[in-house]
Amino acid sequence: MRAAIFHENGGPEVVRIEQVARPAPGPGQLLVEVRAAALNHLDLWVRRGIPIETTMPHIGGSDFAGVVVEVGEGVAADRVGERVVVNPGLWCGHCRECARGQESMCERYRIVGEHTDGGFTEFVAVHADRAYRIPDDFSFEEAAALPVSYMTAWRALVSRARLRPGEDVLVIGASGGTALAAVQIARVMGARVFAVTQGAANVQRVRELGADVVYDRATTDWSRAVHADTGRRGVDVVVENVGAATWSGSLRALTRGGRLVTYGATAGPKVELDLRSVFWKQIEVIGTTMASRSEFEDMLRIVFAGRIRPVIDTVMPLDQAREAHGRLEAGGQFGKIILVP
Ligand SMILES: NC(=O)c1ccc[n+]([C@@H]2O[C@H](COP(=O)([O-])OP(=O)(O)OC[C@H]3O[C@@H](n4cnc5c(N)ncnc54)[C@H](OP(=O)(O)O)[C@@H]3O)[C@@H](O)[C@H]2O)c1
Ligand SMILES: [Zn+2]
Incomplete structure (x- = not known):
């Protein structure tokens, strides 16, 4: 063969x-x-x-x-x-x-x-x-x-970040396979979806897939814009997978008590973390990888029911x-x- x-x-x-x-x-x-x-x-x-x-x-x-x-x-x-x-x-x-x-x-x-x-x-x-x-x-x-993209995004949002309907979520690197899955899954879960990508064409496409607000990282300071667009609150959940290039912005985008879930480091694995922001804002940094058997099956069930393409x-x-x-x-x-x- x-x-x-x-x-x-x-x-x-x-x-x-x-x-x-x-x-x-x-x-x-x-x-x-x-x-x-x-x-x-x-x-x-x-x-x-x-x-x-x-x-x-x-x-x-x-x-x-x-x-x-x-x-x-x-x-x-x-x-x-x-x-x-x-x-x-x-x-x-x-x-x-x-x-x-x-x-x-x-x-x-x-x-x-x-x-x-x-x-x-x-x-x-x-x-x-x-x-x-x-x-x-x-x-x-x-x-x-x-498999890999949708199971990872599913576990990240559903089990690890415990995203709830009505919450605000920000997805970084949104044109990526896994991040796009996160946009679609967050949408189905009833969250308000913010996303970061690059270029006008991608901004438009991510919006068409169900994101409510999409930022062009080439032209927008998205970590500040997301505060302006959430009534100076910040988002409940950030889906991180880019790493070094976006990490500080992702932390800044979180509201008090927010959760940052990470499964990747495409642009580099070494980042800075100011512990004062962790305890003062009472945020959670959560790692996740792939998914359990039952999470994989739950993801397939929702997708095969036609809710996500x-x-x-x-x-x-x-x-x-x-x-x-x-x-x-x-x-x-x-x-x-x-x-x-
Ligand atoms: N732990 C796990 O179980 C698991 C599972 C799946 C994936 N991953 C990891 O997660 C990452 C994404 O995987 P994928 O397969 O979805 O990747 P992908 O399809 O290649 O997407 C990567 C996206 O990241 C964004 N990006 C790349 N470099 C960037 C930079 N310097 N600044 C800002 N954004 C940048 C780009 O999106 P925009 O242009 O739209 O911003 C790009 O399309 C990889 O590192 C992968 O290894 C881990
Ligand atoms: Zn085992």
Whole structure:
């Protein structure tokens, strides 16, 4: 089978299309014929190799959807032919965190496509209980756009930041896959949504997706503007994923008792934190990663009920995986970049 694979860490140029052996489903697994796979910023970190160590040579791709073509021992044969999307989380199932349903905090938590080969290829063997049926009116491309971005945004807002209807939320880096998911989910949760992006076209698009107020970071001091637009109050929740470039503005945007939830550091992981603002404003800084099994299922239920439609930037053939990496790295995308084998 063909795969977008790299043998060394580096820029997009290390990604090549090669023939590799087709996997066989082990006990409890099924074999998925990939019909669409989505890129995440994670795929760029993994390819660069900083600070992530992975298998080598490596096939990236944590997000994919396809058709079940074979089942391993112990899996019902009638699953063959099912259209599925895969939860890429891998967990041990018996540690303390797994026992209390916090799978993404498992001490052995890993991610398909990061710690193992992923979906930028034609076939992947996955645990049968991580493959979920896709409704007929959802395309493989739309389904592939979901897992990492939508599960992360779901856990960040629902479980970690405890967003409530009527609250004000500010989403940073809003054209990113995960941030766009946060805009859509916050909207469905009944929050008033503020967002930061770059460029007039993106401002317009984020607004069309349901954000009430959108700032252009190139032209607006958004951390001040958000105070003006909330009656000098600030927002209840900030969704952070950019890191160094936006951190101080994100803290400034919070109201007293506000919650900042962070899951990424695209523009750098080292930030300053003035403890006086933490205790005097009584704010919470909350970390989050991926999602538990039940959060993933809750997210799918809401999306598949038709309440949210994932945002797709481009669909490209798998053979252009290198160009897809380049496009995401350049940062001009809006929503998910999809590869089709
Ligand atoms: N912990 C987890 O479980 C988890 C899960 C998913 C993602 N992540 C992390 O979260 C981050 C976002 O992931 P993603 O896949 O959604 O990324 P993405 O699609 O590549 O989006 C990144 C967005 O960040 C904004 N941005 C980038 N550099 C910026 C800068 N210097 N200043 C301001 N904004 C900047 C841009 O949005 P605008 O142009 O609209 O401002 C860009 O579109 C990544 O670091 C990723 O590793 C972590
Ligand atoms: Zn565990």
